[in-house]
Amino acid sequence: MSLPGWNLCIDSPLGLLGATASAEGVTRLCFDPAPRERAVHRDGAAHLARLERQLGEYFAGRRRQFEVPLAASGNPFQTRVWALLQTIGYGQTRAYGALARALDRPGAARAVGLANGQNPIAILVPCHRVIGASGALTGYAGGLPRKRALLELEGALPASLF
Known part of the structure; x- marks a missing residue:
């Protein structure tokens, strides 16, 4: 089973982060992504590239706010x-x-x-x-x-x- 959108794994000082995005924005960012979520698909994932860069800046102490569109779904x-x-x-x-x-x-x-x-x-x-x-x-x-x-x-x- 694959998740909709694109998947990206990001190394961070706190461990591996799994990110998923749709055309609208980031839909998921979690610690310790399950193995099935670890496939890396970067094609067309501008939101994920921006997310990866901004997370690097955040962990380096150079970013306090994120400028990445979010598209979470919930009640x-x-x-x-x-x-x-x-x-x-x-x-x-x-x-x-x-x-x-x-x-x-x-x-x-x-x-x-x-x-x-x-x-x-x-x-x-x-x-x-x-x-x-x-x-x-x-x-x-x-x-x-x-x-x-x-x-x-x-x-x-x-x-x-x-």
């Missing part, structure tokens, strides 16, 4: 959450409850967390910037060590000693 609540995530600036964090309140759904922190966990475009839709109410690092599809590393890169957490 209406998920897309609202993902749009809100994109308003969290580089080096900033928000709690799940704060996002729920911003959506006029103050009791929906868990639903926000579920939508966060279903985010198909890691890093660009910055679900790593969402933390627990106590400031604790909580769930991340790429794993908590990667979440910590991304937040440290952005200066949202002090660098780890170990």
Whole structure:
């Protein structure tokens, strides 16, 4: 089974990233892509070439915002959450409850967390910037060590000693 669009694997300081794009934009960016997703098809994938360059700049500390069109698909609540995530600036964090309140759904922190966990475009839709109410690092599809590393890169957490 092949995925629609183009696939590209990108080496990063945090491991292999798998990216998929359509003519409209990036549809998926995930850590540790499954082997079937690792086929590299670059023909016509201008969005993926731009993504690869901008991710390199991000990990080198030279980029704070991405200028790549996104084309994630999800239900209406998920897309609202993902749009809100994109308003969290580089080096900033928000709690799940704060996002729920911003959506006029103050009791929906868990639903926000579920939508966060279903985010198909890691890093660009910055679900790593969402933390627990106590400031604790909580769930991340790429794993908590990667979440910590991304937040440290952005200066949202002090660098780890170990």
